[in-house]
Amino acid sequence: MLSTIALFASARRSGNTGQLVDRIADELQIEVVDLAQKSISPFDYEHKNRSDDFEPLMDYVLGFDQIIFSSPVYWYAVAPPMKIFIDRISDLLELPDLLNQGRRLRGKTAYIVCTSIYHETPVPFLDAFRETFGYLGMEYGGCMHANCVDGYAAAEYEEDIKNFINRVRG
Numbered sequence: 001m002l003s004t005i006a007l008f009a010s011a012r013r014s015g016n017t018g019q020l021v022d023r024i025a026d027e028l029q030i031e032v033v034d035l036a037q038k039s040i041s042p043f044d045y046e047h048k049n050r051s052d053d054f055e056p057l058m059d060y061v062l063g064f065d066q067i068i069f070s071s072p073v074y075w076y077a078v079a080p081p082m083k084i085f086i087d088r089i090s091d092l093l094e095l096p097d098l099l100n101q102g103r104r105l106r107g108k109t110a111y112i113v114c115t116s117i118y119h120e121t122p123v124p125f126l127d128a129f130r131e132t133f134g135y136l137g138m139e140y141g142g143c144m145h146a147n148c149v150d151g152y153a154a155a156e157y158e159e160d161i162k163n164f165i166n167r168v169r170g
């Protein structure tokens with residue numbers, strides 16, 4: 001079976017997105033890494049931040065076959081810790097000693113788990129992920145989205161969650 005890890009970012013750990021990703025992770029028996037709990041500083045052209053948590057975390061994440069990216073939609077985009085994490089992937093493409101790490105992303109499957117207050121995943125949010133996955137040579141495996149206009153209504157999403165889990169299980 002393919003190994004999977006979830007990377008999570010939100011302004012609150014147990015909010016709508018946190019509940020959704022935990023539900024999925026419980027069933028899949030996978031780890032959820034809360035990016036806000038890591039010390040990862042924004043992208044730096046001079047790479048003076050190489051001793052923070054990004055490189056060890058990335059090294060760990062690269063040990064998995066599949067990566068779930070989980071974030072609420074905040075202004076058509078991801079939560080800040082997710083944006084910082086994705087920006088830092090640029091380190092892998094720029095630093096000669098990390099180029100091999102960057103290549104290890106190729107062929108991995110990436111999924112999205114997200115919430116918003118819209119009836120479907122806002123297109124700019126989805127496209128930013130899909131374009132990024134494509135650029136990095138990752139396969140896009142699918143998206144699980146919950147409309148949380150009235151909060152996360154867990155029961156409403158059980159069917160979608162089961163379908164999503166089946167996709168991740170392959």
Ligand SMILES: Cc1cc2nc3c(=O)[nH]c(=O)nc-3n(C[C@H](O)[C@H](O)[C@H](O)COP(=O)(O)O)c2cc1C
Nearest residue numbers: 010015016017072073074075076115116117118148
């Ligand atoms: C700062 C902020 C920006 C938001 N921007 C959007 C948006 O652009 N589109 C949308 O549908 N929902 C937007 N929302 C609503 C959230 O996506 C929604 O409430 C989500 O379920 C919150 O997840 P959380 O509990 O993990 O923070 C926004 C919420 C916040 C706090």
